[in-house]
Amino acid sequence: MLAGLLIAGFGGISATAAEVRTWTDVEGRQVSASFVQIEGDAIVLQTDEGVQHRFPLARLSAEDQAIAKTAQAALAPAAAAPQMVANATVAQAAAKIDQLVANGLIKANPARATAGKEPIKSFNPLASDEQFVRRVYLDIAGRIPNYEEASAFIKDASPKKRANLIDMLLESDGYKAHTFNYFAEMLRIKDNFEQDNVRGTPYINWFKDQIAKNEKWDKIVYQMVTATGKMWDKKEDGSYNGAAGYLLRDAGMPLDNLANTLTVFLGTDVACAQCHDHPFAEWTQKQFYEMASFFGATTTRLNGKDLNGENPRTRLMPQIEAMIASSDQDIRRVRNGIENYISANQSSIKDRDMNGMKLPHDYQYKDGKPGDPVAPKFVTWSAQDKNNPAYKQKKNNEEKLRTSFANWMTHPENPRFAMTIANRMWKRAFGAGVNEPVTNIDDIEQASNPELLKHLAQEMKRVEFDLKQFMRIIYNTRAYQSEATSENIALGEVYYFQGPMLRRMTAEQAWDSYMTLVLGQPDAYKAPLQDLYARSIDLDLTKVDAKTVLIKYDAFRRMQQKENALMGGGLDMAGGDAMMMEGGAKGSAADKTAATDGPGKILSYEGMRLMRSSEIQQPAPGGHFLIDFGQSPRNIIDGSSRIGNVPQVLMMMNGKAQKMLTSSDSLVLRTMNKVNSPSDKVERMFMTIMSRRPTLQEKEIAKRALSSNGEDGYGNMIWALINTREFMFIQ
Known part of the structure; x- marks a missing residue:
């Protein structure tokens, strides 16, 4: 099959309709394949197995070169606006995206020439x-691969190994953890x-469960916007009402919550329209309040009365x-705690039978007066x-x-929801959005590649x-x-996506990569699900x-x-400040027993919980590596x-995390100790930390370091590698 010519590897990318x-080829070797495209001086063909191969066009026979050029000429016009295929395979869908990216690269060159820059001939x-x-582990699982994972992939000879790894x-736990980290940052x-002394635990657990079930994005958003009640209310299926956490995150601030909603779900940055007409867009303050009116009957705090017609706090606190006074407890501290406890139970979403949304008291425009009631109205982006x-x-x-608002916003035909x-x-995979910033898609035609964005x-x-399926397509693109x-x-x-940006x-990726170097399989170490919070509050x-x-407050x-x-506080639950890892030497710190509670193992090193970033406190406490x-x-x-x-540099050079990796109990050193020769140890070190073998020059440097430092040289080399830019960047 054109042996020696085809460079296999970017499996999962499909051809056009050739x-x-x-x-x-010029030596008479043959292969059955369909034409995909010409990239600069190279041709891309796809075999029956669905795998694409790229090699120099000049290696084909003169006749086949002419056929390929004719096919490319016929391809370009059709590719400018590819038609959607209802049941497209991942390969076909990826190929359509690649063609749009290629078209964008071609269009970019006149602009680059005007700016005095070199033209971009094709993909990197x-x-x-x-x-x-290394990249795909970091982008999908949020961590570097361990030694076994990297070695197995590199040795794999299957032409489909990239698609298979994706x-x-x-389907891994790492995908769930890394995806949660992304949305936790986006949704705060x-x-x-x-507000109201409320813990977000049920919200966190609910969102993690949505990711684990691969719930569709529109369904997740719909649940968050329409939820009612408390976060810890039990639903018919036995699960908690965690979706209520989205609105309760901004309890008492409906206008701020609306601004956040429009920004994260519709790519419309209109926060300033709360106070005045938008200075750079067509949004008006009146339009903002018309949108806010969809939440005008919603309250996020219950101030109702109990069965006797009294305010619950007024009735309960004197008793x-x-x-408390009859006990030896600190009455002020306990009273404040219980007041907060009662206050948290007033944090609940409820829809009233009257819309209270009105224009603000300082409203200055001619289309309304201060205090006027505002009827709900959807914003539009075009006359159509x-x-x-x-x-x-x-x-x-x-x-x-x-x-009504949720149905409108999450509708497939909403002009901005799917696009946002x-x-x-796309930005998660490439480091930049087709439209930047991702929070503001005012004018689609101003995107770096409007046709790509629309597609x-x-x-x-x-x-x-289906976000998982969408990302599967993106990761399979050339x-x-x-x-x-x-x-x-x-x-x-403007960036045109000839490859991902160096990032x-x-x-979270840095911490979880450290956890991989310490634990090997960091997803095995998890904090238990915290439904105790819901039951006790x-x-x-x-x-x-x-x-x-009083009884429930004590619990x-x-x-x-x-x-x-468990989530990163004191050391009483994890056996002090010793390092504890599976497989440590007998009698060492690693031999100590780690605390466990529920399904996960809790390991610690000098006060740091050794588990994925998604499993510890959200966000991490002050002073933490994260x-x-x-x-x-x-x-x-x-x-x-x-x-x-500067704090990052100091932590990388001599912080707790650095000490953890160069300790004699470290998984890196234990992996190296499975082989005997210094050369093999260095190979394992590089494969463990960098996911690659060392160059000849690096081997020579390692040899000199070992000859002058003995066994300590290995720890010094580990320290040096984790402090390189290569380690900290996604290439």
């Missing part, structure tokens, strides 16, 4: 297996809500204080939207306004908002499987008595202490940072 024919070269395996990782999910089926929603029932999430998912939105609808672009892309400069790891304020409040307080220890490396504090949308700073 027929299968026999191709002959195909990433090597070593680059690909499929495997999308955290353990402690600022509770009398009971009035005929859009998404807009055919009834708005005459005050108690169903949120349902498709653009965000991605259609593709999201075609897969029915564009994604290209080498990363290492040239500096200036802020505001620094997120804080729930009160029925309409009829609960003071004694029950709640004990649960909090236990949960804080915070120093830029984890979002979850106060603003997409609030993380990948900018280097």
Whole structure:
């Protein structure tokens, strides 16, 4: 099959509608394949197995070169606006995307020439297996591969191994953890809500469950926007009402919540329209309040009365204080705790029978007066939207306004919903959205590749908002499987996706990669599901008595202490500050017993819980590795940072995490100790940390380090590798 010529590897990318024919090279060797496209000086063919191969066009016979050029000429016009295929395979869908990216690259060259830059001839070269395996683990599972995983992939001779690895990782626990991290940052999910002393635990667990079930994105969003009641209310299927956490995250701030909703789900940044007409878009303050009116009958705080017609707090607190006074407890501390406990039970979503949305008292425009009632009305982005089926929603029932809004927003034909999430998912894979910023798609035609953006939105609808399937297509594209672009892309400069951008790891990817180097399989170490919170906090304020409040509050307080220890608090639950890992030497710190509670094992090193970033406190406590490396504090949308700073350098050079990796108990050293020769040890070290073998020059440097430092040289080399830019960047 054109032996020695075809470079196999980017499996899963399909050809266009070309027929299968026999191709002959200059040496007379033949292969049956369909034509995909010409990329610069190379041709891409696809065999019957669905695998594509790229090799120099000049190696084909003169006749076949002419046929290929004719096929390319015929392909270009059709590819400019590819037609959707209802039942397209992953390969076919990926090929259509690749053609649109290629078209965008061609269109980019006149602009680059005007700017005095070199033209982009085609995609970047195909990433090597070593680059690909590390990248795809980081992008899908949120961590580097361990030694066995990287070695197995590189040794695999299957032409479909890239597509197979993508499929495997999308079904892994790592995918669930990494996907949660992404949406937790986008939605500002955290353990402690600022309002009403409420914990976000049921919301966190619910969202993780949605990812684990691969629930469709439109269904997830619909549930969050329409939820009622408390987060810990039990549903008919026995699960908790965690979806209520979305609105309760901004309890008492309906306008802020609406601004966030429009930004994250519709790519419309209109926060300033709360106070005045948008200065750079066509949004008006009146339109913002018309949208807010869909939530005008919704309250996120219950201030009702109990069965006796009294305020629950007024009735309960005097009785509770009398009971506390007869004990030796600190009455002020306990009283404050119980007041917060009762307050949390007033945090609940309810729809009233009257819409209270009015224009603000300082409203200044001619289309209304301060204090005027505001009727709900959907915003439009074009004159054609009035005929859009998404807009055919009834708005005459005050108690169903949120349902109307959710039906409109998540409708497949909503002009922005599918496009916004498709653009965000593209940025996850490539480091930049087709439209930047992803929070503001004001004008589709201003995107770097408008046709690609429109197609991605259609593709999201075609897969029915299945994010896993959508990402499967993206990861199988030739564009994604290209080498990363290492040239500096200036802020505001257009990027055309000749390959992914060179990116620094997120804080979560860096931490989870450290956990891989420490634990090997970090997904085996999990905190238990925290339904204790839901069971211990729930009160029925309409009829609960003071004694029950005290009993339940005591259980709640004990649960909090236990949960804080499990999720990254004190060391009482994890055996002190010793390092504990499976397989450690007898009698060493690693031989100590780790605390367990539920399905997961809890391991610790100098106060750090050794588990995935998705399993510890959300966000991590101050001073933690994750915070120093830029984890979002979850106060603003997409609030993380990948900018280097001095605390990061110090932590990498001599912090707890660095000490953990160079310890004699470290998994890196234990992996190296399975072989005897220094050369083999160095090979294992590089494969474990870098997912590649060392170069001859690196082997020579390692040899000199070992000769001058003895066994300590291995620890020094581990330290050096994890402090390289190569380790911290996704190539």
